[in-house]
Amino acid sequence: MLKHSIISDDSNPILKHYDLQRQVGTAGPENVWKIFEAIRLEDSKEASVFWFEKKVADKLHKPRRRETVSEILRKDVTQLSRIRHPKIISIQHGVEECHDSLAFATEPIFASLSNILGNYERMPANIPQELKIMQKRNIFGMRRVPFTGDHEFIDMEIKYGIFQITEALSFLHSSEHLIHRNVCPQSILITKRGAWKLASLGFVEKTKEGKKSSCQSWTTKIPKMAQPDLNFIAPEVQLEKICTPLSDMFSLGMVICAIYNSGKSLISADHLPGLYVKQLDQMHETFGIVAHRMPLQLVEPVEKMINRDTRYRPTAQLFSMLKYFTDPVVSGLQLLDAAVAADRKDPVQRAEAYANLSQVIPIMPRKILYRNVFPTLCQDCKSGESMVFALPAMLTMIDFAPRDDYIDIILPEFRNIMSSSKPVQATVYILNKLDIILSKTPLEEIKSEVLPLVFNTLDSQSLQAQEAALSAFSVIKEYLDDNIIRKMVLPRAKSLFYRSTNVRLRINALTCIDHMLDSLGKMLILDEVLPFLTDITCQDADVVMAVVGVYKHMLSDKKFGLTHNLIATKVMPSLIPHTVNPGLSMEQFGDLMEVLREMLEQIDRQRRNKMKLETVILPVPPRYEYSIFVT
Structure with a gap:
């Protein structure tokens, strides 16, 4: 008092x-x-x-x-x-x-x-x-x-x-x-x-x-x-x-x-x-x-x-x-003020204001940005209705902010946004822009705030959110250790594939696994990934081509452990039936056949090399040794 x-x-x-x-x-x-x-x-x-x-x-x-x-x-x-x-x-x-x-x-x-x-x-x-x-x-x-x-x-x-x-x-x-x-x-x-x-x-x-x-x-x-x-x-x-x-x-x-x-x-x-x-x-x-x-x-x-x-x-x-x-910054601020004055009653007006603001932020003076605009963005990001409109401007601000400004001013507020409950559309937008967030966020914050957001979204009831979370793994994979990938990423990706009948979600699950391959050990691939792939019986052409894409990646390097024996006994038997899949387009059929030919070439090459090593060539005796048989 x-x-x-x-x-x-x-x-x-x-x-x-x-x-x-x-x-x-x-x-x-x-x-x-x-x-x-x-x-x-x-x-x-x-x-x-x-x-x-x-x-x-x-x-x-x-x-x-x-x-x-x-x-x-x-x-x-x-x-x-x-x-x-x-x-x-x-x-x-x-x-x-x-x-x-x-x-x-x-x-x-x-x-x-x-x-x-x-x-x-x-x-x-x-x-x-x-x-x-x-x-x-x-x-x-x-x-x-x-x-x-x-x-x-x-x-x-x-x-x-x-x-x-x-x-x-x-x-x-x-x-x-x-x-x-x-x-x-x-x-x-x-x-x-x-x-x-x-x-x-x-x-x-x-x-x-x-x-x-x-x-x-x-x-x-x-x-x-x-x-x-x-x-x-x-x-x-x-x-x-x-x-x-x-x-x-x-x-x-x-x-x-x-x-x-x-x-x-x-x-x-x-x-x-x-x-x-x-x-x-x-x-x-x-x-x-x-x-x-x-x-x-x-x-x-x-x-x-x-x-x-x-x-x-x-x-x-x-x-x-x-x-x-007549200045774009004045115009942007004016539209934002009008939208705020409307007290969120006109979503069209608010959407227009924030769309304009996103274009103006890169040229807006720092003082105006943090004193006039940022508090309004933070306030709107606390409301589910207005968060969807405000997030693009917030991400634009993060994109163009110096890293020190982001860490000292923006991140304390944005941390609350990431951890709060929000509309699916807002979650998807953040996940789609993770590359911007990761480029500015300190490592400890990535582990404590960003990664949980991705993993929690995998458990969402929204297919759109799950798709975005699966796609995000291509961006965050460098921040995941083998233990997290083995215990959290792979099981969830496989589970989402099996549980879902949605084609896009299944493709995203396969794409996620494909992005994780370079971070997986050979034994984990052979024990967890290969059996999963060979068990897939889905006939949808796009899903088949996603599987083919994973195999093509595995064929590119010996470190993935795909031997000619596994190709012949496990992989090709699961792929060859798709050569008569009526759902494949000409281009998709061509891609499938190209991978099968590459597999056959690997079998041929590896098998011949092995046979050469196993074949024993008998030495030819000297000519005088045969004279005793001449009569």
């Missing part, structure tokens, strides 16, 4: 539902919401709790002003609870209130964009290490950039983040007919899975079709924590007290500039409306400096977004269609 030194009271009802941990960030107007890591007591799942201490507003000596702040924050949570969209923060538990605090719970949050850009207002003295900003030199010289160890913003992260917030605004403007009115870094939250989501809906205004909405400009007469951020407010809001959805686009443009300007807005009014007006006139000069740090494809659109003339500003929908966002 969080200590009293961090939160002034423990009487807020939300503490009955969540166990609060460390503070990781702040958000909302003037960063009044403290964000805490939390564990939901009901199911021990990770969450975040937003906490507002009312004493923060105590310096507002007039009670009405203090209540104004609380009203705005209550409205914020109420709107978030009502409006559901993948790019708007998801509420887990609605607002709870007591005399000293307001609180609500959401999906797990990493921090606000404001925190990541270096604003630590209302943060504890011990700033989380992952949020600390370090001096780092780049092509613009020494400047402060968001740097969090492995969490420094990368271009793709910013690109997709801006796209996500644009989608949230497009939804608010088009579907909800609302104007956000406070788009700023404090209103953008980064989840622990790396998604950028819009929050702070306490200032929303309803749009009027074809008309501009009237709104309150920023004033010193209202507490600053009960107003939007002056540094990001659109000129028409502050100067004319009117707003439209395009006012939000001005604010978004200013947020983009802040990202590329060390977290600072182009306007720094310091809560002074007069200074805002003065800096507004100088803003485009400042933009010229910041523009050099932006991707070229963003410069012109952003310049239009922050134009004082609303006619030049793009709508959220038009902005989202920029060529800048």
Whole structure:
């Protein structure tokens, strides 16, 4: 439980539902919401709790002003609870209130964009290490950039983040007919899975079709924590007290500039409306400096977004269609987010998302892959329904991951997938991709996790799974010792052949034995394999040819112990009747006859050599020895 030194009271009802941990960030107007890591007591799942201490507003000596702040924050949570969209923060538990605090719970949050850009207002003295900003030199010289160890913003992260917030605004403007009115870094939250989501809906205004909405400009007469951020407010809001959805686009443009300007807005009014007006006139000069740090494809659109003339500003929908966002990684992430938002209700959509993702993974930045994609893959692989769709992407990720990443990050999760119960289709897919898994997996893990998966699948009731397991032995044979082959592989392969009437399964059993031959000793082959083969009476042409294939392999090397005596007395008598098998095609008949001729040649060669050794040639006597018989 969080200590009293961090939160002034423990009487807020939300503490009955969540166990609060460390503070990781702040958000909302003037960063009044403290964000805490939390564990939901009901199911021990990770969450975040937003906490507002009312004493923060105590310096507002007039009670009405203090209540104004609380009203705005209550409205914020109420709107978030009502409006559901993948790019708007998801509420887990609605607002709870007591005399000293307001609180609500959401999906797990990493921090606000404001925190990541270096604003630590209302943060504890011990700033989380992952949020600390370090001096780092780049092509613009020494400047402060968001740097969090492995969490420094990368271009793709910013690109997709801006796209996500644009989608949230497009939804608010088009579907909800609302104007956000406070788009700023404090209103953008980064989840622990790396998604950028819009929050702070306490200032929303309803749009009027074809008309501009009237709104309150920023004033010193209202507490600053009960107003939007002056540094990001659109000129028409502050100067004319009117707003439209395009006012939000001005604010978004200013947020983009802040990202590329060390977290600072182009306007720094310091809560002074007069200074805002003065800096507004100088803003485009400042933009010229910041523009050099932006991707070229963003410069012109952003310049239009922050134009004082609303006619030049793009709508959220038009902005989202920029060529800048036409990127396969953005498209792949977007499809995945949409599928997750559908909550597995649309299998076709999920299949499409993961098929696309499998193609994009090889070019996806490492940070995006492990922070945005991998947690979703792991989650979907815990559900039988979605595992079938997610596994191909997971295996693609394994295929392209450096071995260290696989061992340290992927394998701990994939180990659970291999050992868990799963649909037949998922098991078959893993077995068919064992070559990829074996190439990255340490030997001890292969023996403890991969081999049991194969052997357990042999006992499956599914013919498809049994076939896949038998086929897998060609890949894992180098990891099997003679004892395992003799006691586990051969008996199961033979048993499956005898028990099954399925032709494909019988062929796979024979193929499995064929692949094992090189690993078997001569006596094991003669005692276990040869009698099994000669006893096969199945007349199916494909099964016959599988048997012929095993014999052909055995003929290739003397180490298999197939002598001319065994060929003549055991093997050929079992094969010759098949020469009149009406089920054989011309090609199959030719293959059978070729093996029989090779067997006859071996008999002829070995028999002649033996006869030569056994034949005793009498010496021819000298000519003079015959003279005594001459008369």
